Amino acid sequence: MNTSLVWFKRDLRLADHTALCQAAAQGPVLCLYVVEPSVWAQPDAALQHYLFIQESLQELQTALSAIGGTLHIATGEVVDVLSQLHVQQPFAAIYSHEETGNAVTYARDRAVAQWCRTHRVAWHEHPQFGVVRRLASRDKWQAQWQAHTSAARWPVPVAGAVHFAPPAAAGDAMPTPSQLGLASDAPPQRQLGGRALALDVLQSFLQDRCGHYRSGMSSPLSAPSACSRLSAYLAYGCISLREVVQTTQLHAARLPPEASQQKRALVAFISRLHWHCHFIQKLESEPALEWRNLHRGYDGLREHDWNPAHFEALVAGRTGWPMVDACVVMLRETGWLNFRMRAMLVSVAAYPLWLHWRPVGEWLARQFLDYEPGIHWSQLQMQSGTTGINTTRVYNPIKQAQDHDPQGHFVRRWLPAMRRVPDTWLFEPWRMPPELQARCGVTVGKDIAMPLVDLEAATRLAKQRMHALRAQPAVRAARAAIVDRHGSRRRRDPPERHAVKGAAQLGFDF
Ligand SMILES: Cc1cc2nc3c(=O)[nH]c(=O)nc-3n(C[C@H](O)[C@H](O)[C@H](O)COP(=O)(O)OP(=O)(O)OC[C@H]3O[C@@H](n4cnc5c(N)ncnc54)[C@H](O)[C@@H]3O)c2cc1C
Missing domain, CATH: 1.10.579.10 (DNA Cyclobutane Dipyrimidine Photolyase, subunit A, domain 3)
Known part of the structure; x- marks a missing residue:
C-alpha cells in the first residue's frame, strides 16, 4: 500500500486534524515536521515562537507515541527534505493544512506544489480555519465560515486506528536557536506551548473568566485575565478554531438563563473568532x-x-x-x-x-x-x-x-x-x-x-x-474595489448584528 506523508506545520495537535485523518484513511502514514532555516531567518521570526513550537512538538510527539506513531523531525528547506525522504521511503501523497503565511512560506508552498507535480505526488491541503482559498467573492464568505466551524470534528485517532509507517531513517534533533540565528531574548513570562495548556486556557475562560470579558478586555490591567488568551494556541494550531467555536457554543447553550453576562461575553468572543478568519482572509486573497x-x-x-x-x-x-x-x-x-x-x-x-x-x-x-x-x-x-x-x-x-x-x-x-x-x-x-x-x-x-x-x-x-x-479623487476612486475585495459584508447581515455591535464597542470597523 502507498504511504502518505502528513506534513505538520501550524497545526500542532492530533484532535480535529483533518490532514492526519484523511491520510490515515488511505493507508500507512508518515508524520513530518520541518524546521526551515529560511523561515527562521526572516525578520518576523523570534525565539519565543520557536520555543513555543518546541514545547508543542514535544507534546505532539508524546501523543503520537501513545497511538503507536512517531514524528519525524527534519531540518532543511522543505523541497530538499521531501526529495531526500522520497528516496528513502517513497510516498504517494502529502496531506497538510492550508497555511496563510508570509511571503517566504507562500513561495515555499509554490515550490512544494511544483515538486509534487514533478514527482507525481498528490498534495491534499485542507482548510483549518474559516479562510477560503481562491475565494471568488466576499459575499458568501460568512456562510463558508459557518459551514467550516459547524462541520463535525475529527476525533483523536485511537491506538491501532492509524497505520504508521516507521520512518526509514532517524529524524534530526531540533537545531538550537542560535544555530537558526535567533536572538537570545524571549519574554520570561510568556505563555507556554502545547495542547494541554490550550485546553486548560479554554476551560478556565469558559468556566471562570469570561464574565469579565466585555468589561475587562480594554484595560491592560484586566485584559490578561479577562481575555481568552487563546491566540498563541490558535496561531500554532494546538487547538482547532472549530473546537474553540463548538466548545464555546455548547457551553453557552448550557448556561442558565440568569447567566446573561456570560452569554453576552461568549457572543462577543465568537465574533472575534470570525474576525480571526476575516483578517487572515485578506492576506490569503492578497499576499502582497x-x-x-x-x-x-x-x-x-x-x-x-x-x-x-x-x-x-x-x-x-x-x-x-x-x-x-x-x-x-x-x-x-x-x-x-x-x-x-x-x-x-x-x-x-x-x-x-x-x-x-x-x-x-x-x-x-x-x-x-x-x-x-x-x-x-x-x-x-x-x-x-x-x-x-x-x-x-x-x-x-x-x-x-x-x-x-x-x-x-x-x-x-x-x-x-x-x-x-x-x-x-x-x-x-x-x-x-x-x-x-x-x-x-x-x-x-x-x-x-x-x-x-x-x-x-x-x-x-x-x-x-x-x-x-x-481626499484626492484618484485615491477615493480606488476605494470601492478594495471594499469589494476585502470589506466585511456583515453589516448587511441581520443575524450577525451582535458582531457589529462588538466592533463598535472597540471603536473598530472593518
Ligand atoms: C496591530 C495589531 C496586531 C495584531 N496581531 C495579531 C497577531 O499577530 N495574532 C493574533 O492572534 N492577533 C493579533 N491581533 C489581534 C488581537 O489583538 C489579538 O488576537 C488578541 O489580543 C489576542 O488575545 P486573546 O486570544 O485573549 O483574544 P480574545 O479577545 O480572547 O479573542 C479570541 C480570539 O479571537 C481572535 N481575535 C481577537 N481580536 C481580534 C482582532 N482584532 N482581529 C482578528 N482576530 C482577533 C484571536 O484569534 C483571539 O485569540 C493584533 C491586533 C493589532 C491591533
Whole structure:
C-alpha cells in the first residue's frame, strides 16, 4: 500500500486534524515536521515562537507515541527534505493544512506544489480555519465560515486506528536557536506551548473568566485575565478554531438563563473568532499586503520619512508617554498585549511618530507570541490608515491612560520610575516642575523619557497629511474595489448584528 506523508506545520495537535485523518484513511502514514532555516531567518521570526513550537512538538510527539506513531523531525528547506525522504521511503501523497503565511512560506508552498507535480505526488491541503482559498467573492464568505466551524470534528485517532509507517531513517534533533540565528531574548513570562495548556486556557475562560470579558478586555490591567488568551494556541494550531467555536457554543447553550453576562461575553468572543478568519482572509486573497500598502494610493505616504530615533525610542520603551512605554515593557516581559493597547502602539507609531508600518510590524511580529501573519499585517495597515477603507483611528496615549489606567497601577507596575511620580502628574509626568522632580527623586529626561514630539501638534499634522491624501479623487476612486475585495459584508447581515455591535464597542470597523 502507498504511504502518505502528513506534513505538520501550524497545526500542532492530533484532535480535529483533518490532514492526519484523511491520510490515515488511505493507508500507512508518515508524520513530518520541518524546521526551515529560511523561515527562521526572516525578520518576523523570534525565539519565543520557536520555543513555543518546541514545547508543542514535544507534546505532539508524546501523543503520537501513545497511538503507536512517531514524528519525524527534519531540518532543511522543505523541497530538499521531501526529495531526500522520497528516496528513502517513497510516498504517494502529502496531506497538510492550508497555511496563510508570509511571503517566504507562500513561495515555499509554490515550490512544494511544483515538486509534487514533478514527482507525481498528490498534495491534499485542507482548510483549518474559516479562510477560503481562491475565494471568488466576499459575499458568501460568512456562510463558508459557518459551514467550516459547524462541520463535525475529527476525533483523536485511537491506538491501532492509524497505520504508521516507521520512518526509514532517524529524524534530526531540533537545531538550537542560535544555530537558526535567533536572538537570545524571549519574554520570561510568556505563555507556554502545547495542547494541554490550550485546553486548560479554554476551560478556565469558559468556566471562570469570561464574565469579565466585555468589561475587562480594554484595560491592560484586566485584559490578561479577562481575555481568552487563546491566540498563541490558535496561531500554532494546538487547538482547532472549530473546537474553540463548538466548545464555546455548547457551553453557552448550557448556561442558565440568569447567566446573561456570560452569554453576552461568549457572543462577543465568537465574533472575534470570525474576525480571526476575516483578517487572515485578506492576506490569503492578497499576499502582497504583508509588504505593500493595501491601497496603492498611500504609497510614499511615510516610507521616505523614516526616523530611526523615533523607532529606537519606541522599541526601547522611551517615547515619554507612560502608557506606551509601559505597554512596550509588558510586551517584552510577557509576549502579549490586549487588542486596544496593540492598536494604540501602532497608532502612536503611525501618527505622532510618523513611522511606516512595515518595520514597526516586523518588530511587533517578534514581540507577539501569537504572531499570525494574516491578522497582524491587516491590523498594522488598518491601524496605520493605509487600507483606504477604514476610518482613521488615532489613539491618544494620554486619554487611553486616563480611561484605562486612571490610578496608574499599570504604568507603575511596568515602569518603576513612575512609582515616584505623584498622582497629579501621572498622565503627563514631563510637566512636573523641576523642584518637585528633585523632591520625588525622579528626573524627566533620565529616569522617565521626555516625549519625543509634541503629541497634539504632531498628531494634527499627521491627520492633515492623511486626510489630504484621502481626499484626492484618484485615491477615493480606488476605494470601492478594495471594499469589494476585502470589506466585511456583515453589516448587511441581520443575524450577525451582535458582531457589529462588538466592533463598535472597540471603536473598530472593518
Ligand atoms: C496591530 C495589531 C496586531 C495584531 N496581531 C495579531 C497577531 O499577530 N495574532 C493574533 O492572534 N492577533 C493579533 N491581533 C489581534 C488581537 O489583538 C489579538 O488576537 C488578541 O489580543 C489576542 O488575545 P486573546 O486570544 O485573549 O483574544 P480574545 O479577545 O480572547 O479573542 C479570541 C480570539 O479571537 C481572535 N481575535 C481577537 N481580536 C481580534 C482582532 N482584532 N482581529 C482578528 N482576530 C482577533 C484571536 O484569534 C483571539 O485569540 C493584533 C491586533 C493589532 C491591533
